[in-house]
Amino acid sequence: MTTFLTVLVGLSMFATLGVMLAGMVGLARNETAGGGRSNKLMRWRVGLQGLTLVLFLLLLMLRG
Numbered sequence: 001m002t003t004f005l006t007v008l009v010g011l012s013m014f015a016t017l018g019v020m021l022a023g024m025v026g027l028a029r030n031e032t033a034g035g036g037r038s039n040k041l042m043r044w045r046v047g048l049q050g051l052t053l054v055l056f057l058l059l060l061m062l063r064g
Contacts, residue, residue, distance in 0.1 A: 005059040012055060016048040 023041040 002059060002062055005055060005062065009052060009055045009059060012048055012052040016045060016052055019045045019048060 019041055023038060023045065026038055026041065
């Protein structure tokens with residue numbers, strides 16, 4: 001079970017990083033018309049960060 005949670009934590013971290021990089025690329029291109037896309041990416045990033053934290057806490061509780 002801990003191996004499975006470790007893999008899930010890693011995947012969610014990489015997903016968060018991917019969404020964050022996509023948002024940074026959008027900002028670098030100065031996409032003013034894509035404000036809705038920027039908000040959507042922000043919501044995804046916050047959600048994925050929350051998921052990562054919950055999975056990490058579960059992993060710590062199982063190992064502790």
